[in-house]
Amino acid sequence: MGPLDKQPQDLGTTVESVAGFFQPVIHAKRATLVTDTAAAAGLQVSADRNLLETVLLILFSNALDAIEPGGQIRARCRRIDEGRAEIAVSDNGAGISPADLNRVFEPFFTTKEPGKGTGLGLAIARNFAAEHGGSIRIESEPGHGTTAYIDLPLVHTVARVEGVVQ
Numbered sequence: 001m002g003p004l005d006k007q008p009q010d011l012g013t014t015v016e017s018v019a020g021f022f023q024p025v026i027h028a029k030r031a032t033l034v035t036d037t038a039a040a041a042g043l044q045v046s047a048d049r050n051l052l053e054t055v056l057l058i059l060f061s062n063a064l065d066a067i068e069p070g071g072q073i074r075a076r077c078r079r080i081d082e083g084r085a086e087i088a089v090s091d092n093g094a095g096i097s098p099a100d101l102n103r104v105f106e107p108f109f110t111t112k113e114p115g116k117g118t119g120l121g122l123a124i125a126r127n128f129a130a131e132h133g134g135s136i137r138i139e140s141e142p143g144h145g146t147t148a149y150i151d152l153p154l155v156h157t158v159a160r161v162e163g164v165v166q
Contacts, residue, residue, distance in 0.1 A: 004131060006049040006050040011045055011077045011085055012037035019075055025061075030069045033060065039078035043085045044155040047132050055128045058121040059089040059148050065112060066093030066146060084134075085154050090147040096140040099104045104138055125150065 019035045026033045045052075056075075063073040074090045096104065096111060103109045105126045110119035122138070125148070129136040133153045140146035 004048045004051070006132070008044040009047045009049055009052055010015070010040075011043045011087065011152075012040035014049070014052055015040070015056065015075050015077050015087065018053050019062070022057065022060045025064065029064060029067070029071075031064065031067055031071045031073065033073045033075065036074065036076040039076075040085065042099070043077070043079055044083060045132070045152040046155050051128050051131075051135055055150070056087070056089075056126045058125055059087075059150075062121060062148070063089055063091035063093070063146070065116070066091045066095075073091060079154070080151060083154055083156070084151050086149055086151045088149050090145060092145040095142040095144050096138070096146055097142055101140055105136075119123065122148075138166055 015037050016035055019033055022033060040151075060073060067073065072092050075085045075087070076090075077085060080086045100109075100111050102115070104111075104122050106119070107123040108119040110117040126136050129150050129152070134151050136148065136150045138146060138148050
């Protein structure tokens with residue numbers, strides 16, 4: 001892989017774009033993908049766009065694999081503090097057992113049926129987060145679904161609003 005091409009990326013726009021791209025797959029499973037990006041308006045992260053989109057597709061795909069037909073995936077992004085933003089992708093699927101949850105970032109570990117997954121997706125997502133100054137965590141409860149959280153540093157811009165530098 002070549003060097004990262006980190007550029008300012010509008011977080012909400014990127015999530016909406018990838019969600020739109022993923023909609024045909026969602027509809028094929030009679031599922032829904034709900035996005036909540038209003039709180040991310042104007043939030044920018046410095047990221048390699050291709051990798052950011054790939055990680056979102058990984059998270060959406062994992063969520064889709066976890067739900068039954070008619071299930072729901074929710075993608076939300078928001079500022080979590082002055083210098084960081086968070087993307088959360090949730091599903092209402094079966095959840096992950098505590099034993100498996102401890103291993104989800106291990107390369108080649110998968111909870112999917114043989115032949116259905118490589119076990120590399122979350123390892124790639126973890127590497128992406130680390131390379132971009134962020135982190136990823138997974139919360140899950142068997143029978144109640146799973147949420148993947150990625151937090152990333154915001155691009156610091158200088159703007160003057162009524163004489164105040166933000």
